[in-house]
Amino acid sequence: xxxxxxxxxxxxxxxxxxxxxxxxxxxxxxxxxxxxxxxxxxxxxxxxxxxxxxxxxxxxxxxxxxxxxxxxxxxxxxxxxxxxxxxxxxxxxxxxxxxxxxxxxxxxxxxxxxxxxxxxxxxxxxxxxxxxxxxxxxxxxxxxxxxxxxxxxxxxxxxxxxxxxxxxxxxxxxxxxxxxxxxxxxxxxxxxxxxxxxxxxxxxxxxxxxxxxxxxxxxxxxxxxxxxxxxxxxxxxxxxxxxxxxxxxxxxxxxxxxxxxxxxxxxxxxxxxxxxxxxxxxxxxxxxxxxxxxxxxxxxxxxxxxxxxxxxxxxxxxxxxxxxxxxxxxxxxxxxxxxxxxxxxxxxxxxxxxxxxxxxxxxxxxxxxxxxxxxxxxxxxxxxxxxxxxxxxxxxxxxxxxxxxxxxxxxxxxxxxxxxxxxxxxxxxxxxxxxxxxxxxxxxxxxxxxxxx
Amino acid sequence: xxxxxxxxxxxxxxxxxxxxxxxxxxxxxxxxxxxxxxxxxxxxxxxxxxxxxxxxxxxxxxxxxxxxxxxxxxxxxxxxxxxxxxxxxxxxxxxxxxxxxxxxxxxxxxxxxxxxxxxxxxxxxxxxxxxxxxxxxxxxxxxxxxxxxxxxxxxxxxxxxxxxxxxxxxxxxxxxxxxxxxxxxxxxxxxxxxxxxxxxxxxxxxxxxxxxxxxxxxxxxxxxxxxxxxxxxxxxxxxxxxxxxxxxxxxxxxxxxxxxxxxxxxxxxxxxxxxxxxxxxxxxxxxxxxxxxxxxxxxxxxxxxxxxxxxxxxxxxxxxxxxxxxxxxxxxxxxxxxxxxxxxxxxxxxxxxxxxxxxxxxxxxxxxxxxxxxxxxxxxxxxxxxxxxxxxxxxxxxxxxxxxxxxxxxxxxxxxxxxxxxxxxxxxxxxxxxxxxxxxxxxxxxxxxxxxx
Numbered sequence: 027x028x029x030x031x032x033x034x035x036x037x038x039x040x041x042x043x044x045x046x047x048x049x050x051x052x053x054x055x056x057x058x059x060x061x062x063x064x065x066x067x068x069x070x071x072x073x074x075x076x077x078x079x080x081x082x083x084x085x086x087x088x089x090x091x092x093x094x095x096x097x098x099x100x101x102x103x104x105x106x107x108x109x110x111x112x113x114x115x116x117x118x119x120x121x122x123x124x125x126x127x128x129x130x131x132x133x134x135x136x137x138x139x140x141x142x143x144x145x146x147x148x149x150x151x152x153x154x155x156x157x158x159x160x161x162x163x164x165x166x167x168x169x170x171x172x173x174x175x176x177x178x179x180x181x182x183x184x185x186x187x188x189x190x191x192x193x194x195x196x197x198x199x200x201x202x203x204x205x206x207x208x209x210x211x212x213x214x215x216x217x218x219x220x221x222x223x224x225x226x227x228x229x230x231x232x233x234x235x236x237x238x239x240x241x242x243x244x245x246x247x248x249x250x251x252x253x254x255x256x257x258x259x260x261x262x263x264x265x266x267x268x269x270x271x272x273x274x275x276x277x278x279x280x281x282x283x284x285x286x287x288x289x290x291x292x293x294x295x296x297x298x299x300x301x302x303x304x305x306x307x308x309x310x311x312x313x314x315x316x317x318x319x320x321x322x323x324x325x326x327x328x329x330x331x332x333x334x335x336x337x338x339x340x341x342x343x344x345x346x347x348x349x350x351x352x353x354x355x356x357x358x359x360x361x362x363x364x365x366x367x368x369x370x371x372x373x374x375x376x377x378x379x380x381x382x383x384x385x386x387x388x389x390x391x392x393x394x395x396x397x398x399x400x401x402x403x404x405x406x407x408x409x410x411x412x413x414x415x416x417x418x419x420x421x422x423x424x425x426x427x428x429x430x431x432x433x434x435x436x437x438x439x440x441x442x443x444x445x446x447x448x449x450x451x452x453x454x455x456x457x458x459x460x461x462x463x464x465x466x467x468x469x470x471x472x473x474x475x476x477x478x479x
Numbered sequence: 480x481x482x483x484x485x486x487x488x489x490x491x492x493x494x495x496x497x498x499x500x501x502x503x504x505x506x507x508x509x510x511x512x513x514x515x516x517x518x519x520x521x522x523x524x525x526x527x528x529x530x531x532x533x534x535x536x537x538x539x540x541x542x543x544x545x546x547x548x549x550x551x552x553x554x555x556x557x558x559x560x561x562x563x564x565x566x567x568x569x570x571x572x573x574x575x576x577x578x579x580x581x582x583x584x585x586x587x588x589x590x591x592x593x594x595x596x597x598x599x600x601x602x603x604x605x606x607x608x609x610x611x612x613x614x615x616x617x618x619x620x621x622x623x624x625x626x627x628x629x630x631x632x633x634x635x636x637x638x639x640x641x642x643x644x645x646x647x648x649x650x651x652x653x654x655x656x657x658x659x660x661x662x663x664x665x666x667x668x669x670x671x672x673x674x675x676x677x678x679x680x681x682x683x684x685x686x687x688x689x690x691x692x693x694x695x696x697x698x699x700x701x702x703x704x705x706x707x708x709x710x711x712x713x714x715x716x717x718x719x720x721x722x723x724x725x726x727x728x729x730x731x732x733x734x735x736x737x738x739x740x741x742x743x744x745x746x747x748x749x750x751x752x753x754x755x756x757x758x759x760x761x762x763x764x765x766x767x768x769x770x771x772x773x774x775x776x777x778x779x780x781x782x783x784x785x786x787x788x789x790x791x792x793x794x795x796x797x798x799x800x801x802x803x804x805x806x807x808x809x810x811x812x813x814x815x816x817x818x819x820x821x822x823x824x825x826x827x828x829x830x831x832x833x834x835x836x837x838x839x840x841x842x843x844x845x846x847x848x849x850x851x852x853x854x855x856x857x858x859x860x861x862x863x864x865x866x867x868x869x870x871x872x873x874x875x876x877x878x879x880x881x882x883x884x885x886x887x888x889x890x891x892x893x894x895x896x897x898x899x900x901x902x903x904x905x906x907x908x909x910x911x912x913x914x915x916x917x918x919x920x921x922x923x924x925x926x927x928x929x930x931x932x
Contacts, residue, residue: 043643043691058723059691060893078691078722079643107893109723135864135894143892160685160885161892169689176646183636190496190532193629197923198651198698199664199713201930211652213666213675215712215930216704222666232613232932233922236622238496238512238531245651245697251669259668260652269531270511411588432613432932439596439614440513440560441588469686470650477654477668479685479885 039111045079047124050114054129057082057110060164061102063147071099073128075110080297081166083120084112084128091129099131105143105164107134122297152465159470160479170298171466174291175455179243181290182264182449185283186241191266194233194240196226201429209248211259222247225448226265228378228433231409234267234444235436241266253474255463256401258452260472267446273380273390273408276445277366280394280404281318283449284364288312291458304460308398311362320366323388326357346371355399364403368392377419380408380443392447400457406447413437492564498532500577503567507582510535510563513617514555516600524552526581528563533750534619536573537565537581544582552584558596558617560587575750605918612923613932623751624919627744628908632696634743635717635902638736639694644719647686647693649679654882662701664712675700678901679718681831681886684862687720687897688889694719706927708916709854711905713925720899726833726843726861729898730819733847733857734771736902737817741765744911757913761851764815773819776841779810799824808852817856821845830872833861833896845900853910859900866890 039054047055059077066072069088074081088096102108112126137143145161155162162168186193199213199220211222226242233240243264250257266279288309291299299306321329330343330353343353349367358365372381372389379389391407410416416437420430455467465471470479492507500508512530519525522541527534541549555561565579590596597607598614608615615621639646652666652673664675679695686693696717703710719732741762744752752759774782783796783806796806802820811818825834825842832842844860863869869890873883908920918924923932 058895060688078645078687078689105893107895134896137892141891158885158888160682161888163686164689172647172686172690173645179646180636180640183633187633192531192626193632194625194922195698195715197713197925197930199700199925199930211666211668213664215664216702216927218930220930229613229923229932233616233625234531235513236531236617237625245648247652249669260650262648432611435611435614438594439590440558442511442560443587469647470682472650472652474669477650477652477671477673479682 042114043079044075044077044082044122047082047114047122051116051124052114054111054113055126057112057126059108059110061104061106061108062166063104064099064102066100071096071128073099073102073131075108075126076164076166076169078169080122082122082124082126084110084126086128090127095130098133099128101136102131102133103137103139103142104146105161106136108132109134156465156471156476157478163469166301167303168466170295170301171455171459171461172469173298174295174302174459175451175467177291177294178287178455178458179262179264179451181287182283182451182454183241183243184290185286186239186264186266189239191239191241191268192233192237194230194237194242195244196223196229196233196242198223198244209250211247211249224248225263227267227446227448230265230267230446231433231436231444234269234446235440235442238270239266239268251474255465256453256456258464258468258471258473261464261468262451263448264451265446265448267444269442269444271408271445272443273368273392273406273445276406276408276447277320277368277392280366280392280406280447280449281364284318284394284404285313287454288458299459302459302461304458308362308460309458312364312397314362316363318363318366318394319361320368321357322368323370326353326367329357329360346374348374349393351401354395354401358395358397358399358401362397364397365395366392367395376407377423377425378407378409378416380410381415390445394447396453396457398457398460400453403453403457404447404449406445408443408445411437411441411443413441495567496532497528497530497535497575500535500567500575504569504577505567507564507566508579510565510579512561512563514557514559514561515619516557517552517555519553524549524581526552526555526584528561528579529617529619529622531622533575535575535577535579537563537579539581543580548583551586552581554589555584555586556590556592556595557599558614559589561585562587609918609924609929610931616922619754620756621919623748623754624908624912624914625922626751627748627755627912628904628920630744630747631740631908631911632715632717632904634740635736635904635907636694636696637743638739639692639717639719642692644692644694644721645686645690647683647690647695648697649676649682649686649695651676651697662703664700664702677701678716680720680899680901683718683720683899684886684889684897687722687899688893688895691723692719692721704927708918709906709909711917711921711924711926714917714921715904716901717904718899718901720897722895722897724861724898725896726821726845726859726898729859729861729900730773730821730845733819733845733859733900733902734817737771737847737857738766740907741911752912755912755914757911761815761913762911765817765850767815769816771816771819771847772814773821774810775821776823779806779820782810782813799827801827802846804854807848807854811848811850811852811854815850817850818848819845820848829860830876830878831860831862831869833863834868843898847900849906849910851910851913853906856906856910857900857902859898861896861898864890864894864896866894 042055071086109132112128369388382388394404452467495508524539562585565581822841835841847857905920
């Protein structure tokens, strides 16, 4: 079946992965994985195998293998684990570019026909799939999403690691709330109350003043009772913080960071994005030459007023309010690239944001809205660096001063202008993969109604 | 002061970091940072600046700068934030190899002499330092440890990222305990009990069967009431899990992984290790040619029996018991490299460990002991792949079967031999940096008595 001279089958075939088959073209390999699907057509079997790196179709003509091998392959059930030996053959019709002329299959574990793999190739409801999440992510689309997620996380860290940032891990268990306690998970810490972190920002402000440029990367938590397609109770955040950086530098950083992430995904996951069904042109537009558009809150408000006047928005945007989901969708739909909205009214923003010296009613902050209506993926700001102002802000927001004494110390001892942002990984994955719901962006989603498996 | 022709001082000097001064030798630069210390000797000032990437000594002859600049520099207090302009001069006596001929200093924030930086260059007690952890890590030794920690974390991920592993994040909020509930932090999850994870292993066994080779990297928690130099309540774990890998493969992986980490630290942090006071020869021995020694539990027991007979151990090791801290210290002191002790008695080990087919009273597990008495840094095993055996083990250990149904599914559908391990980051940092206590290995340590700052 191959044009090269056949090697004696007694030679052991080297173990390969499906993703690396191009390097083994025309040669015998051993694959270790699972049966994804099998079709038969009279004297031909077409088993499709998966091994976590991809899928490949095998071909087994009855005449080409001993009868017991043919029968063994024919007996395979979905998700049975196998060790497959065969010869790699280029085939331009195959999605991966290769097919496997199967010579032998060793069954590691046969899934019994009486208790088959619960996720068949038919449609299943979302509740059923989430209840079987530990099996669901074996399917091609879910596997592809998890591979892209891993690359997004790697690329995000890589950007900081290669630009002089030091990773510093803030605590998960914290004694006080960063932005109020209503959406915090509380627990008993040897007799004292403790809360799961919502953001590492305050802590990495401290490490930024020690190390200059830092980032944190870990899980964060919100005990949010809302059931939306954009909220998880447990999600991953990556947050840089930079001493001596202002809001303009923060926006430049966010832009370069997002371009690196999208470029890295495009360079490594075109096949996965195809499996997911992503329109790759939308991602290519993000990294095309040209800066990300930037607009002040006031400019965004004016855009929304015009849109409402022209009947393109159902409700008017009220000046001073945050941007609603339809507002964000409208604004992001006007551009091919992420849009940066900066300088929101200070009154609605967090206590730690520096006022704009040109107009102290505005905060030096930025939200980055992903294209295609995916909404905010990054929120950042320049932080208050004056001790007196920060102390007044903490009191205004009725936060417990004692819990923030250490944070005030950062303004007592060598305060500097500093800025940072946070990006939620799951929202970034939803956008880059083009997903409707964040529950598919993480191996084991935690939502209001789900903490299993 | 420099041999090259002086540039006109009106030219803006480029912003540089102290770590990058070699690239600016003989030229003017702007540094942004903090005053670490200042000495004066009559008409000479010697301010030492830090910027998070390192420290550099400046020299200010009174005659070389305008009087107001001299007075301004003289007024600087410890940790005042500054923007410094000066010319970089190579000086072989300087720890960094360079000194700075200071031309000007702009004060960003002057720490008042009446309320000075609390951590002086004198000795402080540990409680005081931990209470001021947000400031303590500005000091050279603590900064250096955090930089090395960041590189250990990066190198650990890099090893897996470049060897075909997919990062998959297990949940932090879990409905059940991996190894019993006595040391779990519990919280209320919208009316149901939930626990903070102690290990992602069970979850990444599921992703390994989907993606082949995976790893997790996140915080883990133990509500341990013990106060020791080796325990934190919140610590970071990196855990690989590989389908179709046996214990021998697991040990090979752990060895290659540790060599990559130590090599990367040595390649990037010799100056930091010097600041920390680490004996670098001990680390060089780890990566020198030659395999890590491996011994079975039985062989280790025999070593300990001999050592006790020769008076080298105070207490005998009881066969069947785990290795105690003096046992681990004795064994690791016999070798320059980490030692792998494998095949412990199954009775004392976790329910999910595969029995050794050659002797089912032994588990196919391994502990990697760091040299110099640092004890266990890695624990790993081959996992039970038989449904019947795993189910029996769960019942034997009085674990709630319902909570493990999803985990049993991994043996119902295409079970395969698989193995993995976990490395605690803080113990690895303690070993590689040569620290007495894990509290210095993480930015904000959480211990029995500490959750602030």
